[in-house]
Amino acid sequence: MALNVLSKQKNYVLEKLSSFPFTVPNSNEFDLTVCKLVQRTERLTAFFQLDFNGPSQSNSSAVNAFGYRRYKWMDWFITINCLITYTKFVALGFSTSDSVAFYLGDSLFRAKDGQAIYIYGSIMISMLFVFREWILNLNAKGSFEILSAWKVCFNGFDSTNLQMNNLVAKRFRFTIFLFSIFTQNVLLSMPFCSALIYIIPCLSNPWIYKVPKLAFFCSVWSFPIIFVFTLLFSTAFGFFWYIVCSICFHLFRLYDLLHSADDLNHRLVDGKQLRSFCVSIIHQLNNFEVVSHKFRYLLLCYLLIFAAVGDFDIFLGTIVKVYNESVANLFAFLGFSILLSLGTFGLIFGNFISKLNRLTVKLHQLSTKNRLTMRTANMVLEIMDRAAGPYNGIKIGDLLTLEKSFGITFILENISALMLFICNIGPLIHTANLSNQN
Incomplete structure (x- = not known):
């Protein structure tokens, strides 16, 4: 019973984080503020010599x-x-x-x-x-x-x-x-x-x-x-700011099509409208897959480098306790912050991407309400296969895909790696410290 309550609470939090319903009023002043903030952030990356257009x-x-x-x-x-x-x-x-x-x-x-x-x-x-x-x-x-x-x-x-x-x-x-x-x-x-x-x-x-x-x-x-x-x-x-903003842009376009599918389910549509909607979905899925394919090795490097840095920082700060207590605590804090940020990123984006599975349900509802031609039916089946397929998500290298369970798996894998460090290297460090004291 307690596990079901915790599961419902986790799903509710992820729903809030991934859909962001707590938006601010649609004012021109805020729109201008965000534009200036984006431009200022780009100039800041140029200041730090990210020679990037x-x-x-x-x-x-x-x-x-x-x-x-x-x-x-x-x-x-x-x-x-x-x-x-x-x-x-x-x-x-x-x-x-x-x-x-x-x-x-x-x-x-x-x-x-x-x-x-x-x-x-x-x-x-x-x-x-x-x-x-x-x-x-x-x-x-x-x-x-x-x-x-x-x-x-x-x-x-x-x-x-x-x-x-x-x-x-x-x-x-x-x-x-x-x-x-x-x-x-x-x-x-x-x-x-x-x-x-x-x-x-x-x-x-x-x-x-x-x-x-x-x-x-x-x-x-x-x-x-x-x-x-x-x-x-x-x-x-x-x-990383450029990559995340670009991925968000394509994800929110797909999210808009989910809203459009909800609207189409509440009114009568003809075959031409449904074909036009399917073409839009296929076009956005193609764009998203191109972005995901283009950045797959960069995201893999980000994941490997920063996960290794986070694990090693925690190891130096909590197990080895390098230098003195202040420096060790600083290493431990940096390591936990890095891993927590990566895990949160995986949870939010993975849950957001999992919403694409709703396309299968919405298109199935649309297809049952309308008599489809062979051409339209093929389009609908293509989208349903791609939305429900196992490769749906942000690519990380050639083998990993950022999906709903990726964030949890990532955190568990890092905990396992730290436990291996503690069990295999911790006793050796403790023995070396005792010998130095003697």
Whole structure:
């Protein structure tokens, strides 16, 4: 009985989150506010060197003779800083020399698990740098021209231009408003978070106050390290904003067709109207599948990279307890936040996509009320098969599909991975700590 109550409560919450009925009044002032917010968020991604045309994508390439994007002076500056920071982290991760630690500004000098943190940092820099270059190189080749479909939002959320009814257009506008505010705050707070992660170990290390040379070089090295981590994480999150907004645009168009199917069920329709409606559904399903297919490997990289970062942060913060209690709690908080965000994203979008199954019911009701020609019947059957099929959803790589149960499965898989870490590596770390104390 209790399980049934919990299941009903969960379905009710997911229904509210996925349909967003709590929309604001349809005012011109709010419409203008959302447009300015979207434009401001796009300018913010450009400020963090996401060299991206956004909604103005085209097929024009900006690549050199070798097939790679053309580097500007800022690209060279970012690349050089990434290489310098990566080299520093690798050197400090494997070196035991005090002189090397002083000149490289080792903020974790003689600290517990300092080398493990530097090796982890070097892996993160290499993955995020390769990911950034991959995104910008694909963009330079015109691979993301499909993002130009939602450029109509930059001039207003008119229901006619969006090809949605007023209610769905308001919900779509409110969704973009919420996610743009979240993205903007994350991008603005990224420099402060990067500085905080670097400064806390420095201020809590007693050797900083005993060795002036170490304190001086830690201050000098703080600028490239904070710069690199801010740029790399901002690029990853800024492009995620583009992807989510583009997917939402196509999903809400499909959601509008569900409303249209409800309306058609309450009045008489002829074969021509039903064929026109089926053509619209097939067209929107094709557009959605193209977007899903285009971003499937990028979404897979997002999932793998950030899930691994979240798991490892929790492992370092709760099991290893790196450095001191403050730094360990910071790692644990970041890890839980990352996994919670990914799981929430999977739950909301998975439940939203599962609503497409209602197309099968609505079209079946329409087909029973009307005598269909062979051509119209084939269209209806095609839509019913695609809406009820097992491949319906956002593609993540070639094997995974974001559906209703994906978020729960993702959270359970990460819990299982953490348990494996705890059971297999935890005792070894505990034994090593005891031997060091002795």
